[in-house]
Amino acid sequence: MAAMGEPILEVRDLVKYFPLTRGIVVRKQIGAIRAVDGVSFDLRRGETLGIVGESGCGKSTLAKLLMALERPTSGSVRINGREVARARGGELKRVRRNIQMVMQDPYTSLNPRMTVGDIVGEPFEIHRDVAPKGDRRRRVRELLEVVGLDPDHVNRYPHQFSGGQRQRIGIARGLALRPEIIVCDEPVSALDVSIQAQVVNLLARLQDEFGLAYVFIAHDLSVVRHISDRVGVMYLGKMVELGKETEIYDRPTHPYTQALLSAVPVPNPEGRERRERIILHGDPPSPADPPSGCRFRTRCWKAAEICAVEEPPLRIRPGTGHASACHFAETRDVTPA
Amino acid sequence: MSDTLAPAERPQNGGVGGHPGASRPPKAASLWSDAWYDLRRRPLFVGSAVLIGVLVAMAVFPSLFTSVNPFDAATCDLAQARQGMSAAHRFGTDNLGCDVYSRVVYGARNSLVIGLSTTVVTALLGGLLGLLAGFRGGALDTLLSRITEIFFAIPSILGALLILAIFRTGNVWTVMLALAVLAWPLTYRIMRAAVITAKGQDYVLAARALGASAPRIMFRHILPNAVASVIVVATINLGTFIAAEAGLSFLGVGLRSPDISWGLMISDARERFLEAPWPLLFPALFLSLTVLAFIMLGDAVRDALDPKLR
Numbered sequence: 001m002a003a004m005g006e007p008i009l010e011v012r013d014l015v016k017y018f019p020l021t022r023g024i025v026v027r028k029q030i031g032a033i034r035a036v037d038g039v040s041f042d043l044r045r046g047e048t049l050g051i052v053g054e055s056g057c058g059k060s061t062l063a064k065l066l067m068a069l070e071r072p073t074s075g076s077v078r079i080n081g082r083e084v085a086r087a088r089g090g091e092l093k094r095v096r097r098n099i100q101m102v103m104q105d106p107y108t109s110l111n112p113r114m115t116v117g118d119i120v121g122e123p124f125e126i127h128r129d130v131a132p133k134g135d136r137r138r139r140v141r142e143l144l145e146v147v148g149l150d151p152d153h154v155n156r157y158p159h160q161f162s163g164g165q166r167q168r169i170g171i172a173r174g175l176a177l178r179p180e181i182i183v184c185d186e187p188v189s190a191l192d193v194s195i196q197a198q199v200v201n202l203l204a205r206l207q208d209e210f211g212l213a214y215v216f217i218a219h220d221l222s223v224v225r226h227i228s229d230r231v232g233v234m235y236l237g238k239m240v241e242l243g244k245e246t247e248i249y250d251r252p253t254h255p256y257t258q259a260l261l262s263a264v265p266v267p268n269p270e271g272r273e274r275r276e277r278i279i280l281h282g283d284p285p286s287p288a289d290p291p292s293g294c295r296f297r298t299r300c301w302k303a304a305e306i307c308a309v310e311e312p313p314l315r316i317r318p319g320t321g322h323a324s325a326c327h328f329a330e331t332r333d334v335t336p337a
Numbered sequence: 338m339s340d341t342l343a344p345a346e347r348p349q350n351g352g353v354g355g356h357p358g359a360s361r362p363p364k365a366a367s368l369w370s371d372a373w374y375d376l377r378r379r380p381l382f383v384g385s386a387v388l389i390g391v392l393v394a395m396a397v398f399p400s401l402f403t404s405v406n407p408f409d410a411a412t413c414d415l416a417q418a419r420q421g422m423s424a425a426h427r428f429g430t431d432n433l434g435c436d437v438y439s440r441v442v443y444g445a446r447n448s449l450v451i452g453l454s455t456t457v458v459t460a461l462l463g464g465l466l467g468l469l470a471g472f473r474g475g476a477l478d479t480l481l482s483r484i485t486e487i488f489f490a491i492p493s494i495l496g497a498l499l500i501l502a503i504f505r506t507g508n509v510w511t512v513m514l515a516l517a518v519l520a521w522p523l524t525y526r527i528m529r530a531a532v533i534t535a536k537g538q539d540y541v542l543a544a545r546a547l548g549a550s551a552p553r554i555m556f557r558h559i560l561p562n563a564v565a566s567v568i569v570v571a572t573i574n575l576g577t578f579i580a581a582e583a584g585l586s587f588l589g590v591g592l593r594s595p596d597i598s599w600g601l602m603i604s605d606a607r608e609r610f611l612e613a614p615w616p617l618l619f620p621a622l623f624l625s626l627t628v629l630a631f632i633m634l635g636d637a638v639r640d641a642l643d644p645k646l647r
Contacts, residue, residue: 067546093548101546109539113368113561113644123547137365155366157644173543 008213009043009066009099009181014075014085016061020288034287035061037237038075040314043181048207048214050228050245052221052260056284058237059217060104063185066215067101068092079181097127100174102203104186106166110158116169117154120144123176130177143172146209148202164195168202175206183215188223200227221264225249233257236284236295239314243322253320253329255300294327302328368561372641382637388630392623396446405439407597412436419613429615431606437616440597441623447598448624450509451516452579452631458517460571463524468563470525471532472555482529485522493519494584501590512591516578527570531563538562565639572635576628599624 017032036058043049053059064070066077068084077084084095103109110119117140124136131139141151147168158166167187174182184203188196204227206212218224224231231248233241233256241254252258259278266275280299285291291298297307306327316322317329376382395402405412413435420430428437470478488496500515501507535541536559544554583600585591592598594605599620606616640646 069542069545096546096548101543103539103543105539109543111540111544111558111562113642114557115366115368115371117365118367122544122549126547126549126553155371159645170543173547177547 006045007042008045008080009215010076010078010081011042011066012040012076012078014039014062014065014077015073016058016065016070017073031288034237034290036065036072037290039234039237039239040075041232041239041242043213043215045180045213046207046211047230048216048228050224050231051215051217051234052219052224052231053234054219054260054284056287057234058287059219059234060185062234063101063183063215063217066183067099068096093127097130097177098179099181099183100177100179102167102170102174102182102184102187105190106163106170107190109170110166112158115155115157116144116149116161119158119169120154120172120176123173127177139176143176144169146175146206147172162195163191164199167191167195167199171199171202171206175210178210180211181213181215183217185217186219187216189218189220196223203227221249221260233260236290237287238295238325240296240325241323242314243324247322250333251320251331253317253322253324253331254296254326255302255328256296258332294325296326302326304328368642368644371644371647372638375641375647376637379637379641381633382641385630385633385637388626389634392445392449392627392630395442396449399439399442399446402442403436403439405436407435407439407443408595412439419609419616421613421615428619429613431602431613431616432609437602437619440602441599441619444597444599444602444620445623447509447592447596448579448582448600449627451513451582451598452575452627454509454513455516455520455578456571456575458513459520459524459574460567462517463521463526464528464564464567466521467525467528467567468532468555468560471529471563472536472551472559478529481525485525488519488522491519493581494588497581497585498588498590501585507585507591507593508596509592512582512585515585516581520574520578523574524567524570527566528563531566532559535559535562561642565642568635568639568642572631573628575631576624579624579627 014036015034015038016036017034019029020031020033021027022030039058039062041049051059051062061070065072065085068077068087072085075085079095079098082095084092084099087095114122117137120143121136121140124131124139137154140154144151144154149165149168149172153161158169161169171187187203188199191199200223203214203216207214214227216224216227225245228245230242230244232239233248233254235256241248241252241257248257249261252261255278259280262276262278278301282299285295285298291308293309294300294303294307294312297303300307304327310327312325312327314323314325317324317326320329320331400406413433414430415434417426417430418432418434420426420434422429426436426438428441431437431440466481470481496519497515500518501511504511504514541554541558544558549558579600582591582598583603586593586598586601587604592601594601602620603617603624606613606620610617
């Protein structure tokens with residue numbers, strides 16, 4: 001992976017509550033879905049930060065907040081020191097050049113009534129000063145070539161391509177403005193397994209070529225491990241553990257991470273028998289009414305009285321090398337070698 | 338990496354009447370240029386366009402089609418009333434002994450103008466307001482939707498009667514206005530629903546992430562994906578409007594003799610239909626042909642605008 005530089009994306013105490021309202025004429029707020037509740041992290045130049053967690057833990061909301069597609073309830077997102085969360089108009093448009101997105105579903109993320117050339121060329125039409133008019137078609141062909149598509153297919157429509165190829169079109173669109181950061185929201189989970197590797201490898205190659213930094217959101221732990229330098233684990237809107245890829249996968253300290261990792265399928269039958277499976281009971285609690293203290297305590301086997309009273313902050317715990325949000329953080333190897 | 342994908346790169350609909358890739362125009366394609374390229378090769382489109390062309394020519398230059406001027410009372414002969422088809426009167430004669438063929442030709446103008454103008458006004462007004470309401474949502478949407486509900490509550494014939502009674506004169510434009518005022522809420526509803534569906538798609542989110550302006554998102558991403566159902570409804574409504582004009586004429590608030598329209602002819606002829614069917618059948622035939630031509634045109638345009646159906 002590329003050499004690490006200074007932080008390019010700084011996220012601090014990011015919070016997004018979606019209000020729950022009742023009534024048609026007189027709207028009354030009766031509560032809030034705490035989709036993202038105080039997430040902080042840095043992303044360095046050329047680095048990949050993987051974000052994992054189960055469905056509904058706030059991963060996709062986090063992606064939308066980073067892209068300024070949703071406005072945060074509080075907290076800040078800075079790109080190169082510039083505040084995104086409150087940027088508007090021309091300022092927001094300028095910021096967006098530096099952060100782009102690859103979406104989950106390649107079947108709905110491309111306008112079915114636009115040609116591939118128009119889709120990949122649209123960034124140049126929106127940001128007209130990036131490429132002079134006569135140059136745009138050449139740039140589009142170049143981009144298609146970069147992502148491994150035939151540039152002669154510019155006049156085709158999305159439905160004429162396979163899922164993997166559509167995802168490449170989406171990646172080409174994201175690359176057009178030469179952003180420094182790309183937020184990948186489950187970029188491969190809608191693809192066949194055989195195609196997933198191709199797309200992940202393409203993303204890795206583009207990272208080296210253009211020095212991109214990725215926020216790579218996925219629920220597939222092995223895909224995240226493959227591409228990430230650092231990994232953050234989310235549970236119910238909170239980051240519960242954050243560290244280098246080897247730290248998270250080999251020496252997880254948060255019980256939730258340990259449970260997640262113990263569920264990864266092991267190809268070697270011998271290892272399968274020796275390893276320890278941690279079975280979590282129950283469903284994650286509702287984000288509209290999260291438990292007090294530690295949010296994981298309702299499903300945690302270590303839960304004690306303090307967990308219900310005091311919320312464990314995400315910080316480096318004694319005896320461990322990386323940040324964890326557990327009062328009883330301790331290393332435990334759950335993935336057999 | 339691309340070599341592993343080669344088989345999938347063939348267009349999947351190649352066998353279903355898709356055009357061969359090699360003969361495509363080499364310049365940059367767009368939805369509209371591709372649609373036009375496709376339309377010119379569609380028999381349905383060419384057929385309906387020719388038919389519409391003939392009807393429009395009839396409306397603009399009726400004297401090209403007949404030498405008889407039906408506005409001249411001298412051409413009618415009461416002694417010749419309700420005659421069948423003959424060399425002198427190709428479509429026979431009506432209750433007053435006037436030549437049905439020349440009346441059908443001259444009636445095309447009023448019927449087409451009412452049908453087309455009402456359709457255009459309805460589609461533009463309902464379509465634009467629906468696009469705006471669906472896209473913006475919020476208070477604007479609530480306001481416009483409640484207004485349309487008021488119109489839905491008015492029985493259309495009663496409403497048109499009221500509007501035309503206010504104007505006191507039934508001419509082409511007041512009839513058009515009465516029909517359009519009552520018909521736009523339906524188009525609005527359909528457009529609004531289609532826009533709301535399209536607005537939630539990921540490609541709209543992707544465009545926003547690129548920094549696309551609201552007009553760009555509305556007209557480039559949402560409208561092309563929402564316009565299909567409006568086109569279909571508009572072309573079907575066209576026939577309804579021409580027929581509704583007949584209804585209003587029958588009630589005495591639409592066009593009046595000596596004006597000529599297909600609707601007027603149909604309503605004049607219905608009392609003696611069993612005795613003399615021609616004065617009713619021929620304008621009805623032309624009305625049906627017009628409606629059919631526009632429905633076919635609408636279908637062809639809708640299909641051409643959907644890349645998956647090409």
